[in-house]
Amino acid sequence: MNDRTAQKRLVTLQDVAREAGVSKATAARVLGSYGTASPEVKEKVLTAARALGYQPNELARSMTTGRSRTIGVIVGDIENPYFGQAVRGISEVASAAGFDVILANSGEKVGKERAAVQVLLGKRVDGLIITPASMSDIQHLEGVQRSGRPLVLLDRAVPKLRVDSVITDDQAAAAAATRMLIEAGHRRIAYITATASDDPIYRGPHQINLTTVMDRIDGFLAASAEAGIERPEHYIRLGATRQGASERIIADLLSMPRRPTAILASDNVVGLEVFKVIRNLGLSIPSDLSLIAFHDADWTSVTSPPITVISQPVYDLGAQSARILIKRIDGATGTPNRLVLATKMIERQSVGAPPAAQDGLKKAKPRPVAKAASGKTRAASMKP
Numbered sequence: 001m002n003d004r005t006a007q008k009r010l011v012t013l014q015d016v017a018r019e020a021g022v023s024k025a026t027a028a029r030v031l032g033s034y035g036t037a038s039p040e041v042k043e044k045v046l047t048a049a050r051a052l053g054y055q056p057n058e059l060a061r062s063m064t065t066g067r068s069r070t071i072g073v074i075v076g077d078i079e080n081p082y083f084g085q086a087v088r089g090i091s092e093v094a095s096a097a098g099f100d101v102i103l104a105n106s107g108e109k110v111g112k113e114r115a116a117v118q119v120l121l122g123k124r125v126d127g128l129i130i131t132p133a134s135m136s137d138i139q140h141l142e143g144v145q146r147s148g149r150p151l152v153l154l155d156r157a158v159p160k161l162r163v164d165s166v167i168t169d170d171q172a173a174a175a176a177a178t179r180m181l182i183e184a185g186h187r188r189i190a191y192i193t194a195t196a197s198d199d200p201i202y203r204g205p206h207q208i209n210l211t212t213v214m215d216r217i218d219g220f221l222a223a224s225a226e227a228g229i230e231r232p233e234h235y236i237r238l239g240a241t242r243q244g245a246s247e248r249i250i251a252d253l254l255s256m257p258r259r260p261t262a263i264l265a266s267d268n269v270v271g272l273e274v275f276k277v278i279r280n281l282g283l284s285i286p287s288d289l290s291l292i293a294f295h296d297a298d299w300t301s302v303t304s305p306p307i308t309v310i311s312q313p314v315y316d317l318g319a320q321s322a323r324i325l326i327k328r329i330d331g332a333t334g335t336p337n338r339l340v341l342a343t344k345m346i347e348r349q350s351v352g353a354p355p356a357a358q359d360g361l362k363k364a365k366p367r368p369v370a371k372a373a374s375g376k377t378r379a380a381s382m383k384p
Contacts, residue, residue: 011052019048070100071325072120072128074113075154078105080269082295082314083131086154089318090129097326099126108133108196114140121147127325129318131155134209150328154321157211157338164328166321166339170212173310173343174219177264177292180308180345182227185353186262186290190235190253191220192246192274193266200249202236216266216294235260246273254281254289261354262290268297268309275303286352296346305349313341 017027022041029035030045031054037045048054071094075083091101102125104116110133117140120128127150132141135158144151145163153165174191181189195213208214217236224232237253240246250273253260265271271293275285283289285305293300296311320339 011054013054015052016045016048016054019052020044068124068126069098070102070123070125071322072102072104072116072123072125074104074106074116074120074128074130076106076108076131076133078103080267081297082267082312085314086131086318086321089315089320090154090322091318093319093322094326097322099326106131106133110134110137117141117144121149125149126329127151129154129321129325132158132210135159135211136209150325152321152325152328155212155317159211162336164321164324164337164339166317166324166341167212168312168317168341168343170215171219171222173294173312174216174264175223176219176345177310178220178223179227180351181262181264181290181292182223182229184262184290184351187227187229187354188235188258188260188262189220189224189229189232190237190260190263191217191266192237192240192250192253192263192270193217194240194246194270195238195266196241197238200237200239200245202233202238207238213266220264240266240270240273246270247277250274250277251281254278254283260289262351263292265291265293268293268295268300271295271297271307271309272299275307285350288355290351290354292351301348307350308348309346311344311346313343316341 013027013031014024016031017024020027020041022045026037026041027045027048030037030042031049071090073087073090075087077083078087087101087103094101102120102123104120106113106116113130113133117128117130121144128144129152130141131154132138135156138158138161141151141158141161141163145161151163153161153163153167155167157165157167178189193213193216195208195210197207199207202217205214208217220236221232235253237249240249254277263274265274271291274291274293278285278289278291285291285307292308292310294310294312295314296309300307300309320341324337324339
């Protein structure tokens with residue numbers, strides 16, 4: 001085989017066998033790491049493969065062995081640093097175990113998630129890790145189960161689906177954050193979430209299609225009820241996405257005659273939008289409004305003031321999901337595992353007492369962002 005021919009087509013298994021002076025079946029055993037061959041034959045085949053620049057046909061190998069050594073991962077928003085950390089945890093555990101990762105983004109749309117599942121199954125992945133976009137529209141997830149591939153749910157559970165899941169105790173975390181605000185003297189506390197909704201006003205659980213969102217709202221409402229706060233749901237807002245809706249929702253909420261004096265943001269993206277709107281309205285944190293956000297994103301520690309957050313073990317969520325999935329791929333059986341990881345509260349400087357005059361908006365110039373002071377960490381109360 002001359003150099004010109006080698007450049008025009010991929011090197012095949014037959015080429016390696018011919019170069020090594022062995023049969024195609026022997027070359028396949030050596031390169032596929034199955035069966036037996038003498039050390040001398042293995043060295044001949046591997047030397048020939050290196051010399052020719054042979055790249056294995058992964059699809060053909062997966063059809064032969066039943067394994068592709070790949071894991072499919074579908075997350076809700078790859079631009080969100082939260083999911084970025086989780087994917088890093090998945091990737092590092094998978095790589096250490098000899099697996100590659102194929103990543104897909106659903107954009108929190110069930111249709112896109114369904115299409116991504118079909119693509120990944122078509123690529124013969126050995127298993128999937130999915131952050132489900134819905135806890136009710138799950139036919140495609142049931143299809144994964146029927147395919148025989150292991151499935152692990154990341155960050156969110158699906159009550160109707162008997163599969164492994166790795167989540168955090170969102171209800172307890174939201175309750176702990178709400179109690180902190182109540183202990184600081186707040187009675188009008190808002191909870192703002194990006195979960196999709198045509199109506200930003202919370203009117204009941206029927207609007208919610210994610211377990212994480214429902215658990216956090218339940219924790220917020222439970223802690224408020226414990227403190228005797230009436231109608232805490234009056235200050236819950238939905239649909240705070242990044243397409244301009246968040247600014248309108250937050251600004252409208254803060255323009256209410258009896259506006260909230262504190263806000264609990266469902267994630268770091270919503271928290272950043274809240275921070276920006278507060279500044280644009282000329283309000284100050286925490287003298288005019290206190291703020292706590294889920295997830296310890298980098299920006300939360302470098303604002304002025306730095307933001308109190310509920311820190312979630314995001315890397316561990318991903319890493320544990322990958323460990324569980326790989327065990328299932330390797331043949332582990334048994335009842336599906338629901339692993340719940342603890343969160344912790346990181347206290348900084350964004351929580352204070354409510355202002356003496358709570359009604360209306362204070363008129364002031366927007367304040368520039370300055371460097372942050374350091375914060376301290378304590379374990380969050382995990383009582384439900």
